[in-house]
Amino acid sequence: MKKKILISGANGQLGKTFGILSDKYSNWEWYFLTKKVFDLESKSSVSASLNHIKPDVIINCAAYTAVDQAESEIEKAMLINNTSLGWIGEYAKKNDCKIIHFSTDYVYHNSCNRPLVETGECSPKSVYGKSKLAGEKTLLSSQPDSLIIRTSWVYSPFGKNFFLTIQKLAEEREELKVVNDQIGSPTYTFDLAKSCLQIMDDHLSNNKSFPTGIFNYSNEGACSWYDFAHAILELSDKKVRLIPVSSEEFPAKAPRPAFSLMSKKKIGSLLNQPIPHWRDALKNCIDLAYSKLIRQNKRS
Ligand SMILES: NC(=O)c1ccc[n+]([C@@H]2O[C@H](COP(=O)([O-])OP(=O)(O)OC[C@H]3O[C@@H](n4cnc5c(N)ncnc54)[C@H](OP(=O)(O)O)[C@@H]3O)[C@@H](O)[C@H]2O)c1
Numbered sequence: 001m002k003k004k005i006l007i008s009g010a011n012g013q014l015g016k017t018f019g020i021l022s023d024k025y026s027n028w029e030w031y032f033l034t035k036k037v038f039d040l041e042s043k044s045s046v047s048a049s050l051n052h053i054k055p056d057v058i059i060n061c062a063a064y065t066a067v068d069q070a071e072s073e074i075e076k077a078m079l080i081n082n083t084s085l086g087w088i089g090e091y092a093k094k095n096d097c098k099i100i101h102f103s104t105d106y107v108y109h110n111s112c113n114r115p116l117v118e119t120g121e122c123s124p125k126s127v128y129g130k131s132k133l134a135g136e137k138t139l140l141s142s143q144p145d146s147l148i149i150r151t152s153w154v155y156s157p158f159g160k161n162f163f164l165t166i167q168k169l170a171e172e173r174e175e176l177k178v179v180n181d182q183i184g185s186p187t188y189t190f191d192l193a194k195s196c197l198q199i200m201d202d203h204l205s206n207n208k209s210f211p212t213g214i215f216n217y218s219n220e221g222a223c224s225w226y227d228f229a230h231a232i233l234e235l236s237d238k239k240v241r242l243i244p245v246s247s248e249e250f251p252a253k254a255p256r257p258a259f260s261l262m263s264k265k266k267i268g269s270l271l272n273q274p275i276p277h278w279r280d281a282l283k284n285c286i287d288l289a290y291s292k293l294i295r296q297n298k299r300s
C-alpha cells in the first residue's frame with residue numbers, strides 16, 4: 001500500500017514547493033490541504049481531515065507567519081502555532097504517524113554571535129517567536145516521534161518573501177534602503193523541501209529510523225539583509241541604488257534578532273549532499289522565477 005503524506009498549508013511558499021517536488025515521488029499518495037479543510041484554528045477541522053486521510057507522515061507547512069501582526073493577535077498566533085500542534089501530535093502518537101514541522105531562528109534571539117546550535121539558549125522576544133517555541137514543546141510532548149526544523153529567512157519564487165519584495169520594489173523605485181546589521185542565512189524552499197524528502201525517503205523506502213528532535217536548516221554561508229538584497233539585484237540584473245541602513249531606521253512592531261546564523265552540523269549528518277551555499281540557491285531561485293515568467297509570457 002502506498003504511504004500517505006499530508007501537506008498542510010499547501011498554499012504557502014513551502015507547501016507549494018512540496019507540491020512541485022511531489023511529482024518525483026509518485027510512490028507516495030499525496031494530500032495537499034489548505035486552510036479551508038485543515039484549519040489550525042479548529043480542532044474539529046484538523047481531526048476530521050486526519051481521521052479521513054489517516055496519513056503516515058504529516059508535513060506541517062501551515063503556520064501563523066505575520067510576524068508584526070502577531071504582536072496584536074496573540075491568541076490567534078498561539079492557537080495556530082502552539083495549541084494546534086497538540087491536536088496533531090495526539091493524533092500522530094495514537095496512529096503511529098510521523099511529523100515534520102517547521103520552526104524558526106526567532107526562537108533563539110539570544111546574544112550569541114557564533115552559529116546558533118540546537119541545544120543553545122532560546123529567548124524569543126516576539127509573540128511569533130514565543131508561539132513557535134511553545135509549539136515545538138507542545139509537539140514534542142504529544143508526539144516525540146517528530147522532526148522539527150528551525151529555519152530562517154525563507155524565500156521562493158512565489159508567496160510573500162524578501163526576494164519577491166526586493167524584485168518588486170526594484171521595478172518601482174530608484175533607491176532602496178536595506179538593513180545591514182542583521183546577520184543570518186536565507187533558506188530557499190526547494191533546498192529545504194528536498195532535504196525533508198530525502199529524510200522521508202530514507203525512512204519510508206530505505207527503512208532507516210525516523211530522526212526525531214530539533215534540527216537547524218538554512219542555506220550555507222552568512223549575509224546581512226543588505227548583502228542578500230545586493231545579490232538579488234545583481235543576479236537579476238536590476239539597476240537600483242542600494243543604501244545600507246541600521247535596524248533603527250526601520251522600526252518594526254516585533255523585534256528582530258541581530259544574529260540568526262544557525263549551525264547546520266546536526267542536520268548535515270542526515271543528508272547525503274552538502275547544503276547549497278545561499279548564493280547558489282539564489283541563482284537557482286532566479287532561474288526558476290524567470291523560467292516561470294517566460295512560460296507565462298509564451299502562454300499569453
Ligand atoms: N517565511 C519565513 O521567512 C520563515 C522563517 C522561519 C521559519 N518559517 C516557518 O516555515 C514554515 C513555512 O513558512 P512559509 O514561509 O511557507 O509560510 P507562508 O508562505 O506564510 O505559508 C503559511 C501557510 O499557512 C497557512 N495558514 C495560516 N493560518 C492557517 C490556519 N489557521 N490553518 C491552516 N493553515 C493556515 C497559510 O494560508 P493562507 O495563505 O490561506 O493564510 C499559508 O498557506 C512555517 O512554519 C514558518 O513559521 C518561515
